[in-house]
Amino acid sequence: MIIKDKRGYDILKNNESRIAFAVNIEGYNDAGFAGMISRKFWPNLTYTDPCDLGTVLSKNVDGITFYALVCHSLKKGWFDETNIIKTCFDNIKCNEPIATISIGTGLIGMLSGADFEKIKKGMELSEKKIILY
Numbered sequence: 643m644i645i646k647d648k649r650g651y652d653i654l655k656n657n658e659s660r661i662a663f664a665v666n667i668e669g670y671n672d673a674g675f676a677g678m679i680s681r682k683f684w685p686n687l688t689y690t691d692p693c694d695l696g697t698v699l700s701k702n703v704d705g706i707t708f709y710a711l712v713c714h715s716l717k718k719g720w721f722d723e724t725n726i727i728k729t730c731f732d733n734i735k736c737n738e739p740i741a742t743i744s745i746g747t748g749l750i751g752m753l754s755g756a757d758f759e760k761i762k763k764g765m766e767l768s769e770k771k772i773i774l775y
Contacts, residue, residue, distance in 0.1 A: 644765050646773045649744055653775040658741035662709040662731065662772075664751070665699070666716045668692055674750040675743055679708055696729040709734050713745070719754040720746065727764030731772065739771040 653661060663679060665671045669690035671680050680687040683703045687710060693699070699710040711730035714720045727745065734740060742765070746756025765772045 643768060643771060644762070644774050645739060645771045648773060648775050651775055653741055653743055656741070656775075658773070659705060660707045660709065660736060660738060660740045662711055662734065662740050662742040664713050664745045665690075665693075665710040666714050667695060667712055668716045670716060671710070674748050676710065679710075684708060684710075695726055696733060698730055698733045700734075707736070709740065711745075714751075714754060714756065716754070720751070720756040723757055723760035724764040724767065727761050728767045731765065731768035731770045734770060736770075739773050741773040741775060743775050 648656070663675045665676045665687070669692050671677060671690065672688050676687065684701050687699070693712040695712055697712040701708050713726045713730050723746070731740070744758060745751065746758045746761045765774065
């Protein structure tokens with residue numbers, strides 16, 4: 643469930659301790675928000691082994707736990723966004739609120755056919771408390 647909507651604010655400048663974002667099943671996370679996180683905080687995320695949809699990778703860096711949600715494909719694009727996003731958030735092992743960017747609204751998401759309304763619906767249906775940036 644979305645408990646706060648802070649779209650327009652910088653997620654990295656708001657002292658969030660849990661941040662979720664999208665990555666792809668192929669494991670090439672060198673662009674977009676995932677690319678920025680991999681360059682600044684999580685170098686091993688840049689190129690990972692392929693992962694199944696719904697998988698959540700996590701890493702704690704300097705008091706921030708990052709959650710990489712495996713929710714789309716570079717080859718096949720986005721599909722079943724509502725269910726996949728819900729599954730990803732529900733798979734996070736945490737009961738505290740989780741901040742997330744507006745997944746799918748960046749250049750990569752737009753080029754690969756992400757539907758933000760469906761993604762947002764998945765966030766709303768999740769049992770997790772989500773702060774949307």
